[in-house]
Amino acid sequence: MATTTMTATTTTTPRAHRAFNASTPPTSALPALPSSLSGRSSLQNPRKSSSLLPQTPRAASGFARPPSIARPQRSSIPTQSTPVSPTRGPPEPRRVVSIASFPQPPQTTGARVTSLPSGHIAGENSTPSSPGKKNRRSSPLARSQSGSSGSLNGKFARDSDVGIMSSPISGDSLAADIGVFSPTDPSLSRSRSMDNGGDEKEGGNIVVSVRVRPGGSEDDSNPDWLVEGRSNTVGYRGRDGGMYEFDNVFTQVDDNARVYDSCAKRLVRRVMEGYHGTVFAYGMTGTGKTFSMQGTTSSPGVIPLAITDIFSYIRETPHREFLLRVSYLEIYNERIHDLLASQPGSSGFVPLDQQTKGEEIKLREDPKRGVYATPLKEEIVQSPTQLLRVIARGDLARRTGSTQFNARSSRSHAVVQIVVESRERINGGGSMTDASNRRHAVNGGVRVSTLSLIDLAGSERAAENKERRTEGAHINRSLLTLGTVIARLSKDADGKDKDGNHLPYRDSKLTRLLQPALSGNSLVSILCTIAIPQGQTGAAMTTNISEQLSTLKFAARAKNNLVSHAKRSEESFAGGVDAGSRVLLERYRAEIQELRRELEVQKKREEEDLREREELAEMAERALSEERHGEQLLEMQLARTALKERIEHLNRLILCSKSSGVNSTRNSFMSINTVPLHNRQSTSSIIPTTTPRDSTITTATTTVTIRDSSLTTTSNLSSPASSAVSTDPETDPTATGFATLSVQFQALQTDLAEKNRYIATLEKRLLHARRSSQPRTSFGTPRTSASLDNLHHTSPITEHRYETILQEKDQEIADLRARLDDKDRMLSALRSQVRKRDNATDVISRKSASNSLRRKESAGSSSTYGRSRESLMEVINGGRFERDSVKEDIMKGMIPLQLQPGVVCGSAGNSPVGMGLGLTRLERRDSGNDLSEAKVKRLERRESRVSGGVTSRAGSVAGLRHGRRSLAGTPVVPASGSS
Numbered sequence: 007m008a009t010t011t012m013t014a015t016t017t018t019t020p021r022a023h024r025a026f027n028a029s030t031p032p033t034s035a036l037p038a039l040p041s042s043l044s045g046r047s048s049l050q051n052p053r054k055s056s057s058l059l060p061q062t063p064r065a066a067s068g069f070a071r072p073p074s075i076a077r078p079q080r081s082s083i084p085t086q087s088t089p090v091s092p093t094r095g096p097p098e099p100r101r102v103v104s105i106a107s108f109p110q111p112p113q114t115t116g117a118r119v120t121s122l123p124s125g126h127i128a129g130e131n132s133t134p135s136s137p138g139k140k141n142r143r144s145s146p147l148a149r150s151q152s153g154s155s156g157s158l159n160g161k162f163a164r165d166s167d168v169g170i171m172s173s174p175i176s177g178d179s180l181a182a183d184i185g186v187f188s189p190t191d192p193s194l195s196r197s198r199s200m201d202n203g204g205d206e207k208e209g210g211n212i213v214v215s216v217r218v219r220p221g222g223s224e225d226d227s228n229p230d231w232l233v234e235g236r237s238n239t240v241g242y243r244g245r246d247g248g249m250y251e252f253d254n255v256f257t258q259v260d261d262n263a264r265v266y267d268s269c270a271k272r273l274v275r276r277v278m279e280g281y282h283g284t285v286f287a288y289g290m291t292g293t294g295k296t297f298s299m300q301g302t303t304s305s306p307g308v309i310p311l312a313i314t315d316i317f318s319y320i321r322e323t324p325h326r327e328f329l330l331r332v333s334y335l336e337i338y339n340e341r342i343h344d345l346l347a348s349q350p351g352s353s354g355f356v357p358l359d360q361q362t363k364g365e366e367i368k369l370r371e372d373p374k375r376g377v378y379a380t381p382l383k384e385e386i387v388q389s390p391t392q393l394l395r396v397i398a399r400g401d402l403a404r405r406t407g408s409t410q411f412n413a414r415s416s417r418s419h420a421v422v423q424i425v426v427e428s429r430e431r432i433n434g435g436g437s438m439t440d441a442s443n444r445r446h447a448v449n450g451g452v453r454v455s456t457l458s459l460i461d462l463a464g465s466e467r468a469a470e471n472k473e474r475r476t477e478g479a480h481i482n483r484s485l486l487t488l489g490t491v492i493a494r495l496s497k498d499a500d501g502k503d504k505d506g507n508h509l510p511y512r513d514s515k516l517t518r519l520l521q522p523a524l525s526g527n528s529l530v531s532i533l534c535t536i537a538i539p540q541g542q543t544g545a546a547m548t549t550n551i552s553e554q555l556s557t558l559k560f561a562a563r564a565k566n567n568l569v570s571h572a573k574r575s576e577e578s579f580a581g582g583v584d585a586g587s588r589v590l591l592e593r594y595r596a597e598i599q600e601l602r603r604e605l606e607v608q609k610k611r612e613e614e615d616l617r618e619r620e621e622l623a624e625m626a627e628r629a630l631s632e633e634r635h636g637e638q639l640l641e642m643q644l645a646r647t648a649l650k651e652r653i654e655h656l657n658r659l660i661l662c663s664k665s666s667g668v669n670s671t672r673n674s675f676m677s678i679n680t681v682p683l684h685n686r687q688s689t690s691s692i693i694p695t696t697t698p699r700d701s702t703i704t705t706a707t708t709t710v711t712i713r714d715s716s717l718t719t720t721s722n723l724s725s726p727a728s729s730a731v732s733t734d735p736e737t738d739p740t741a742t743g744f745a746t747l748s749v750q751f752q753a754l755q756t757d758l759a760e761k762n763r764y765i766a767t768l769e770k771r772l773l774h775a776r777r778s779s780q781p782r783t784s785f786g787t788p789r790t791s792a793s794l795d796n797l798h799h800t801s802p803i804t805e806h807r808y809e810t811i812l813q814e815k816d817q818e819i820a821d822l823r824a825r826l827d828d829k830d831r832m833l834s835a836l837r838s839q840v841r842k843r844d845n846a847t848d849v850i851s852r853k854s855a856s857n858s859l860r861r862k863e864s865a866g867s868s869s870t871y872g873r874s875r876e877s878l879m880e881v882i883n884g885g886r887f888e889r890d891s892v893k894e895d896i897m898k899g900m901i902p903l904q905l906q907p908g909v910v911c912g913s914a915g916n917s918p919v920g921m922g923l924g925l926t927r928l929e930r931r932d933s934g935n936d937l938s939e940a941k942v943k944r945l946e947r948r949e950s951r952v953s954g955g956v957t958s959r960a961g962s963v964a965g966l967r968h969g970r971r972s973l974a975g976t977p978v979v980p981a982s983g984s985s
């Protein structure tokens with residue numbers, strides 16, 4: 007942005023003490039507050055402690071008060087030296103530099119407005135004085151003059167640090183030509199009272215400072231001006247000039263941090279303690295008011311630094327709780343606008359003609375609140391960042407425009423008001439965010455204080471632009487009113503002029519708004535900004551110098567006339583707080599308590615709800631678990647039943663395999679086999695568990711036994727003697743064998759039916775188990791599925807058990823099926839045997855008939871024998887055997903002949919095969935088979951021989967006899983012998 011000649015050439019920007027970023031406020035601890043203003047040593051300021059600085063001698067006391075501001079008093083400079091404060095320790099040795107030693111100004115002083123008289127401004131032989139600010143404050147000019155020899159040496163001394171060429175002037179001439187306006191001793195004493203922390207004293211709460219803006223050129227010097235930061239003096243040697251002393255004089259090199267520390271920091275702290283405070287910047291346009299109040303990112307001004315300090319104070323004061331609210335207004339053309347309510351443009355700078363005017367704010371007066379603007383938006387802020395953002399928003403809405411001296415001139419008075427409410431806390435040490443600490447906060451009074459930070463619009467004498475002129479007129483009028491009010495203020499007449507007349511606060515909105523501060527209810531810090539005129543000539547220079555002098559005079563009046571008897575604000579208590587009270591802290595506290603109560607109620611309600619929900623969930627869970635339990639019970643029952651049945655079944659099997667008499671004796675065999683299988687359970691209880699493999703073996707054994715029984719029947723074929731017996735079931739062992747087979751058959755039938763039933767039951771249950779588990783895994787509702795999942799996931803053992811049971815069932819079914827097959831085979835074998843038995847019976851009966859016939863024939867008739875033989879062969883070959891298999895078996899000798907159990911015979915006519923008594927199992931003998939074959943062949947051969955010759959007939963008969971004897975059980979005699 008372009009600047010005017012005054013600003014565009016600025017090259018030396020003071021460096022900030024600390025970096026500052028509005029978006030990221032410093033969080034680190036701020037430097038400790040100075041204990042008192044007077045306590046600051048000049049050593050803290052490098053500039054002031056610089057040995058290069060021209061040192062002014064100290065005066066013992068201040069100046070006498072000038073009779074009028076318009077005409078500064080001439081040299082009534084005391085000569086005694088400055089007393090050393092006992093509290094400050096030994097004074098710092100100072101190099102006394104007389105202003106007379108300054109180099110002479112150039113002779114061509116066209117730029118200088120006035121001709122300064124020659125002479126010394128400071129004595130060379132001044133005594134060292136304390137560097138303390140307090141001492142320095144006490145009439146620097148007086149000090150300088152008291153230390154001087156009374157005359158200026160005619161030389162100019164260059165204050166290299168300040169950059170001001172000072173003209174050597176005599177004290178008298180200085181007194182005559184420079185308007186020396188100094189706050190007199192009484193006001194200084196009041197200033198000191200604030201420095202010492204005496205907050206109840208009448209004076210001392212007004213701080214007036216002057217800041218000199220750096221010039222545009224490298225050589226900021228102007229021999230007509232004296233700016234003495236060390237002695238807080240500023241003077242002009244020209245016409246209407248004078249030397250002024252203030253609480254603070256900031257030179258061109260002083261930065262914003264130093265300005266804040268010296269003129270606002272303590273005031274801010276006092277505000278936090280409950281005092282009202284006002285800081286405002288006054289000066290001609292372009293002299294650095296906004297720069298001082300707002301600052302820049304690299305050099306934050308009074309407002310951001312105050313905000314930082316406010317929050318630092320809150321952090322450091324745990325025994326109180328605070329509430330901050332901020333408002334931001336501007337007085338533009340004598341109208342008040344709420345800068346927080348207006349909507350600025352998206353860009354930072356909004357031209358005046360584009361800016362919308364917000365609702366006009368009226369000023370009201372209240373005995374408690376004083377003068378206040380309404381309606382005004384107040385925002386409650388909780389952090390420095392938030393507060394800075396709010397103010398930055400207001401800055402964007404502020405009216406600015408270009409003036410001759412400032413490209414972006416503030417065309418309005420801007421007032422930031424920060425209301426601080428605070429209240430003591432009973433437990434002091436806790437955190438504000440700690441709920442328990444907040445709960446224990448004492449219900450004490452709330453203290454309300456206001457910090458007003460005001461950036462006034464700059465006064466401007468001449469403006470070319472009409473709009474600027476209008477604005478300037480308003481600005482100037484309000485500033486004039488302000489000056490008038492301050493000029494007419496009387497320390498002794500409370501809020502009235504010395505004649506007792508009311509002060510014209512109402513003549514402008516600015517003075518109206520500042521009334522509480524100006525009338526003494528507030529601590530006040532006034533920062534007046536000036537710029538040493540440079541590069542101007544003629545009327546412009548004259549005007550400019552006049553403006554700067556006017557500012558100095560204003561500052562001098564303020565310092566001289568302003569009175570503050572600010573008291574710490576009273577605490578207002580909760581009892582008196584109504585809904586419209588300003589004490590928001592109390593209202594909020596009440597609201598918070600109310601909300602907390604509501605929260606408690608809500609919490610209780612939620613807890614009840616939760617409890618109810620939990621109960622419901624518990625019930626539902628219980629129902630679900632009952633259902634699940636029922637299912638589990640059912641499954642367990644099924645499993646148990648299946649297991650029981652399996653045990654029973656196994657027991658049954660065991661009993662079968664373990665029956666002691668089954669394989670030992672015939673009787674036991676018979677007794678076992680005659681007892682139906684299903685009735686054997688009574689003896690099973692004593693038998694331990696066995697395996698299915700055992701049962702299979704047992705079954706196989708049984709099968710063999712049955713086969714043995716069938717052999718009995720077959721053996722009867724060649725035993726005519728026993729055939730008669732065998733027809734009698736009571737006595738004939740063969741008949742007994744038939745009965746056994748029949749009983750066995752029945753028992754097996756029964757067992758088979760039982761097994762079938764058992765298999766059917768198992769299959770049914772298996773089907774049921776699969777059906778009940780299938781929907782849960784694939785088609786079940788989410789809940790059922792979930793319950794199954796629960797079952798599965800929470801009980802893998804159960805799942806595994808079911809798997810095992812199912813596998814066992816399958817295995818069992820397979821076993822049973824295998825056994826069934828065995829039974830089937832047994833049955834078919836039995837059936838086959840039964841049929842064979844029937845056939846055999848038939849054959850035996852036929853054989854008996856044949857034998858009787860042969861006996862008849864053997865009595866002497868060969869024809870009879872021939873018929874008998876034929877009939878035998880007919881029996882054998884004539885197809886009277888119903889089944890070829892039996893015939894073949896007999897023919898091949900596959901079925902050993904057994905007359906009775908235990909007796910095995912070979913074929914007739916051959917050597918005896920052997921006798922085995924007590925054998926229950928007959929094994930096939932190949933020799934026997936061979937014998938049968940041989941026998942048949944022999945018979946065939948003999949048959950051919952019979953047909954061929956008689957001699958062979960006798961042998962055949964003998965053979966037959968032998969065969970009959972064999973069948974009768976007689977010892978076998980070799981056939982050859984008989985023949």
Ligand SMILES: Nc1ncnc2c1ncn2[C@@H]1O[C@H](COP(=O)(O)OP(=O)(O)OP(=O)(O)O)[C@@H](O)[C@H]1O
Nearest residue numbers: 013219291292293294295296297412415416463464
């Ligand atoms: N101490 C300083 N150091 C560096 N630059 C400064 C200083 N004071 C003022 N300036 C610069 O001078 C210009 C004008 O300053 P500023 O806007 O603060 O003046 P002002 O008094 O507020 O003017 P107006 O009354 O017109 O608003 C700005 O560019 C600012 O940066």
